[in-house]
Amino acid sequence: MAAEEIHRASTHAPVNIAVIKYWGKRDPKLNLPTNGSISVTLSQDDLRSHTTASCAPSFTGDSLTLNGQAEDISGARTQACLRELRQLRREVEAQDSHAPKLADMKLKIVSENNFPTAAGLASSAAGFAALVRAIAFLYQLPTSPTDLSRIARQGSGSACRSLQGGYVAWNKGEKDDGSDSVAYEVAPASHWPDMRALILVASSDKKDVGSTAGMQQTVASSTLFQHRANEVVPKRMHAMEKAIHDRDFEAFAALSTKDSNNFHACCLDTDPPIFYLNDTSRAAIRLCEMINSRHDRSVCAYTFDAGPNAVVYYLANDEEAVAGYFKALVGDKPGWEGKRGQAIQAAQKSVLAGGEEVAAKLLQTGISRVILTGVGDGPRRVEEHLC
Amino acid sequence: MAAEEIHRASTHAPVNIAVIKYWGKRDPKLNLPTNGSISVTLSQDDLRSHTTASCAPSFTGDSLTLNGQAEDISGARTQACLRELRQLRREVEAQDSHAPKLADMKLKIVSENNFPTAAGLASSAAGFAALVRAIAFLYQLPTSPTDLSRIARQGSGSACRSLQGGYVAWNKGEKDDGSDSVAYEVAPASHWPDMRALILVASSDKKDVGSTAGMQQTVASSTLFQHRANEVVPKRMHAMEKAIHDRDFEAFAALSTKDSNNFHACCLDTDPPIFYLNDTSRAAIRLCEMINSRHDRSVCAYTFDAGPNAVVYYLANDEEAVAGYFKALVGDKPGWEGKRGQAIQAAQKSVLAGGEEVAAKLLQTGISRVILTGVGDGPRRVEEHLC
Structure with a gap:
C-alpha cells in the first residue's frame, strides 16, 4: 500500500x-x-x-x-x-x-x-x-x-x-x-520597534451591528461620511506615513485618536446609529487623556475598532507611565501574568485625581482582561501542522 | 411715611x-x-x-x-x-x-x-x-x-x-x-397641539464638558462640523419646517433623530472628544427603535441635548404605544404619579423581546425619573410675584 x-x-x-x-x-x-x-x-x-x-x-x-x-x-x-x-x-x-x-x-x-x-x-x-x-x-x-x-x-x-x-x-x-x-x-517593524500596544478587552456585551453590514449602512445614510472619506482621511494618510517615517509619536498619537473618534462619529451619524463605544470605552479614553495630561505630552494613543475594546499604543520607554497606570487600575484582571506583565511596576493608586476615580471604577467593571503586545513582523511559515 | x-x-x-x-x-x-x-x-x-x-x-x-x-x-x-x-x-x-x-x-x-x-x-x-x-x-x-x-x-x-x-x-x-x-x-402650538414629550432623566452623572465650552471646542477641532453647519443643517431646516407645517410626524421623527445623532457625532469628532450620550442614552435609543419597528412606523422620535437625558417625542394618539411602553420599564420611577401619568396603561412586560431586555435593564439602572409633557405656549404674564 x-x-x-x-x-x-x-x-x-x-x-x-x-x-x-x-x-x-x-x-x-x-x-x-x-x-x-x-x-x-x-x-x-x-x-x-x-x-x-x-x-x-x-x-x-x-x-x-x-x-x-x-x-x-x-x-x-x-x-x-x-x-x-x-x-x-x-x-x-x-x-x-x-x-x-x-x-x-x-x-x-x-x-x-x-x-x-x-x-x-x-x-x-x-x-x-x-x-x-x-x-x-x-x-x-x-x-x-x-x-x-x-x-x-x-x-x-x-x-x-x-x-x-x-x-x-x-x-x-x-x-x-x-x-x-x-x-x-x-x-518594517525594525524601523520603529518600540511601539507597544495594551489592549483593554471589554467584558462581553451584545455587540452592535457587525462591521460588514455597519459600514454599508454608514455609506448609505451618514451625511458626514463622504466628507470623512474624501477630505479627512486622504490628508491623514499622508500625515500618518510621515509620522511613522519620522518616528514622531506625538503626531502618531494625535492622528490615531482623532481618526478613531472620526470613524465612530460616522457610525453615530448612521441611520439607525451604530454604537461601538460604551461607557467602559469612554472611561478608557478619559484615562488616556489624563495620563497624557499628567505627562504634558502624548505618552499614549487610543484607538477603537468596531467594538468596545481599547487599543492603547505607547512607546517602550513609557511602559511604566502607561501600562503601569492601567496595571494599578485593572491589575487583577487576566493578562498581566506573563513575564512582561509581571515586570511592569503598577503606579501608586494614590495618584488618582477625582475624575479618574469614576473612570477607574467603570474600567474595573467593564474590562475582562488585558493583552500586552507590540508591533511585530509579517506572517511566518511554521512547521507545526494542524492537519 | x-x-x-x-x-x-x-x-x-x-x-x-x-x-x-x-x-x-x-x-x-x-x-x-x-x-x-x-x-x-x-x-x-x-x-x-x-x-x-x-x-x-x-x-x-x-x-x-x-x-x-x-x-x-x-x-x-x-x-x-x-x-x-x-x-x-x-x-x-x-x-x-x-x-x-x-x-x-x-x-x-x-x-x-x-x-x-x-x-x-x-x-x-x-x-x-x-x-x-x-x-x-x-x-x-x-x-x-x-x-x-x-x-x-x-x-x-x-x-x-x-x-x-x-x-x-x-x-x-x-x-x-x-x-x-x-x-x-x-x-403655534395650536397648529399641532398633540405633540407629546416624555423626558427620561438620567441618574446624575458627572456631566461632560459644558455646552458653552464644548461647542467652541467642536468648532475649533472637528473636521466634520463645518460640513454639518454648512451643508447638513440648512437642508434640514427647510425639511423640518415643512414637516411641522404638514404635521408629518414621520418626517419630524426622521429629521429629529438624525439631527440629534449628527450633533453628537460632531461632539465625538471634537478633540478631545465630547460624550454626552452614555449607555443609558444608548439603551433609550435602541428601545425607541424597537417601538417604531414593532409598529412599522415612526411612533416616537428621540433627541438628546448636551447631556444623557432622552427626550422622546410622540403624538397623543400613540401615548399608550410610547409612554405605556416606557411605563412598563420604568414605571416605578418618579414622574408617573400625576393624573396624566396614572391614566397611561403600562404595556405588558411579556412583550419584551431579547434585545429589549438588556436595554430595559440599562434604563432601569440609569434613569432617575421621567417627565411627561408636551408642546405648549409662549411666556405667560403671571401675578404671582417672587419679591
Missing part, C-alpha cells in the same frame, strides 16, 4: 489594528474601500491565527475548520480567494511540467486563533491573511505580499494589511477591478 | 428642546450660531422658569437670585440683556414724559425653576427667556417676541427660542451685528 500523497504548509499570521480606519466600501463585492487605511501589525508572539493548508488527490471537497468547528467554505469571499490562488498555482504548473498538479486537488484548511474570535480583535483579518498565506506557501507561489494582499482583501478587507509586518498602508486604489487596491509596507 | 414706589412684573417662561440642534457659535460674544435650529416649546404646566423683575428708586444695585441663591449679575451675558432692555425702556420714556423713569432704577430679579437646574433641561434657555420677558413686562415694552429674542439670545443662545410657543426656529442670520439672528414662530 503506497503512502498517500499529501501536500501541506502552515503559517502564523498576525492581527493588525488600524490607526487610520477602514470603514465603507466603494465596491462591496471586491471589498474596495472608500478610503485608504494604515495599521500596525501586532506581534504573533501574542496574537496570531495559525493555519495549515493541505491538499491531496484523495480529498473529496474543499473544507475549512476554524477553532475545531467546521465552517462554510462556499461563501463568495472565501471562494474568491481560493479561485485566485488556484489560478496562480496553475501558472506555476504551466511553467514547470514537474510541478505537482495541486490546483486541481481539493483543499483542507484548518485554522486556530490563540485569542477569542468574538473578542472583536480583527480575527477575520488574521484569519484570511493566514488562509491566503498558507495556501501560497503550499502552492509555492512566487507572489509578493502586496500581490497576495489583493487576494486576501477579497476575503476580508483589513486582511490585506496582515500580510506584512510593521506599519502597513492599504491603498484605496482607483481602478474598478481593484487591482491597485493593495497593501504596502510603510515601514 | 410714604409707601415705597416699587414696580414689578412676573412671568413664566417655558423650556424648549431643539429638534434641529444649535451647536457652535460664529460669534461667541453675541451668541451668533454657525447654523439655524428649530425647537418645540414645552408646556409651562410641567416645566417653567418663574421670574419676577422689580425696580425701585431705593434699590442700590442690580441683583439676581436663582432658586434662593444670589447669582452673579455682572457677567457680560446678563449685562448685555439688561443694557438692551434699559435702552428700549429709555425710548419708551423719551416718547412719554409721564412714564416713570424705570431705566435708571436698579433691578431686582428673582427666579425659580420648577425643575432641577442641573438636570440638563435647558434651564438657561428658560431662565434667560424669563428674565428678558419679565423685564420687558416691567418696562411695558411694545417689543415683539422676535425682537426680544435678539436680546435673550445674548444671554443664552437657545433662550431666544423660549420667547414663543409651539414650534420655533432660530435663524442663523448673516449680519455681523446679529440683528437678523432671531427666533420666529414656525407654527
Whole structure:
C-alpha cells in the first residue's frame, strides 16, 4: 500500500489594528474601500491565527475548520480567494511540467486563533491573511505580499494589511477591478520597534451591528461620511506615513485618536446609529487623556475598532507611565501574568485625581482582561501542522 | 411715611428642546450660531422658569437670585440683556414724559425653576427667556417676541427660542451685528397641539464638558462640523419646517433623530472628544427603535441635548404605544404619579423581546425619573410675584 500523497504548509499570521480606519466600501463585492487605511501589525508572539493548508488527490471537497468547528467554505469571499490562488498555482504548473498538479486537488484548511474570535480583535483579518498565506506557501507561489494582499482583501478587507509586518498602508486604489487596491509596507517593524500596544478587552456585551453590514449602512445614510472619506482621511494618510517615517509619536498619537473618534462619529451619524463605544470605552479614553495630561505630552494613543475594546499604543520607554497606570487600575484582571506583565511596576493608586476615580471604577467593571503586545513582523511559515 | 414706589412684573417662561440642534457659535460674544435650529416649546404646566423683575428708586444695585441663591449679575451675558432692555425702556420714556423713569432704577430679579437646574433641561434657555420677558413686562415694552429674542439670545443662545410657543426656529442670520439672528414662530402650538414629550432623566452623572465650552471646542477641532453647519443643517431646516407645517410626524421623527445623532457625532469628532450620550442614552435609543419597528412606523422620535437625558417625542394618539411602553420599564420611577401619568396603561412586560431586555435593564439602572409633557405656549404674564 503506497503512502498517500499529501501536500501541506502552515503559517502564523498576525492581527493588525488600524490607526487610520477602514470603514465603507466603494465596491462591496471586491471589498474596495472608500478610503485608504494604515495599521500596525501586532506581534504573533501574542496574537496570531495559525493555519495549515493541505491538499491531496484523495480529498473529496474543499473544507475549512476554524477553532475545531467546521465552517462554510462556499461563501463568495472565501471562494474568491481560493479561485485566485488556484489560478496562480496553475501558472506555476504551466511553467514547470514537474510541478505537482495541486490546483486541481481539493483543499483542507484548518485554522486556530490563540485569542477569542468574538473578542472583536480583527480575527477575520488574521484569519484570511493566514488562509491566503498558507495556501501560497503550499502552492509555492512566487507572489509578493502586496500581490497576495489583493487576494486576501477579497476575503476580508483589513486582511490585506496582515500580510506584512510593521506599519502597513492599504491603498484605496482607483481602478474598478481593484487591482491597485493593495497593501504596502510603510515601514518594517525594525524601523520603529518600540511601539507597544495594551489592549483593554471589554467584558462581553451584545455587540452592535457587525462591521460588514455597519459600514454599508454608514455609506448609505451618514451625511458626514463622504466628507470623512474624501477630505479627512486622504490628508491623514499622508500625515500618518510621515509620522511613522519620522518616528514622531506625538503626531502618531494625535492622528490615531482623532481618526478613531472620526470613524465612530460616522457610525453615530448612521441611520439607525451604530454604537461601538460604551461607557467602559469612554472611561478608557478619559484615562488616556489624563495620563497624557499628567505627562504634558502624548505618552499614549487610543484607538477603537468596531467594538468596545481599547487599543492603547505607547512607546517602550513609557511602559511604566502607561501600562503601569492601567496595571494599578485593572491589575487583577487576566493578562498581566506573563513575564512582561509581571515586570511592569503598577503606579501608586494614590495618584488618582477625582475624575479618574469614576473612570477607574467603570474600567474595573467593564474590562475582562488585558493583552500586552507590540508591533511585530509579517506572517511566518511554521512547521507545526494542524492537519 | 410714604409707601415705597416699587414696580414689578412676573412671568413664566417655558423650556424648549431643539429638534434641529444649535451647536457652535460664529460669534461667541453675541451668541451668533454657525447654523439655524428649530425647537418645540414645552408646556409651562410641567416645566417653567418663574421670574419676577422689580425696580425701585431705593434699590442700590442690580441683583439676581436663582432658586434662593444670589447669582452673579455682572457677567457680560446678563449685562448685555439688561443694557438692551434699559435702552428700549429709555425710548419708551423719551416718547412719554409721564412714564416713570424705570431705566435708571436698579433691578431686582428673582427666579425659580420648577425643575432641577442641573438636570440638563435647558434651564438657561428658560431662565434667560424669563428674565428678558419679565423685564420687558416691567418696562411695558411694545417689543415683539422676535425682537426680544435678539436680546435673550445674548444671554443664552437657545433662550431666544423660549420667547414663543409651539414650534420655533432660530435663524442663523448673516449680519455681523446679529440683528437678523432671531427666533420666529414656525407654527403655534395650536397648529399641532398633540405633540407629546416624555423626558427620561438620567441618574446624575458627572456631566461632560459644558455646552458653552464644548461647542467652541467642536468648532475649533472637528473636521466634520463645518460640513454639518454648512451643508447638513440648512437642508434640514427647510425639511423640518415643512414637516411641522404638514404635521408629518414621520418626517419630524426622521429629521429629529438624525439631527440629534449628527450633533453628537460632531461632539465625538471634537478633540478631545465630547460624550454626552452614555449607555443609558444608548439603551433609550435602541428601545425607541424597537417601538417604531414593532409598529412599522415612526411612533416616537428621540433627541438628546448636551447631556444623557432622552427626550422622546410622540403624538397623543400613540401615548399608550410610547409612554405605556416606557411605563412598563420604568414605571416605578418618579414622574408617573400625576393624573396624566396614572391614566397611561403600562404595556405588558411579556412583550419584551431579547434585545429589549438588556436595554430595559440599562434604563432601569440609569434613569432617575421621567417627565411627561408636551408642546405648549409662549411666556405667560403671571401675578404671582417672587419679591
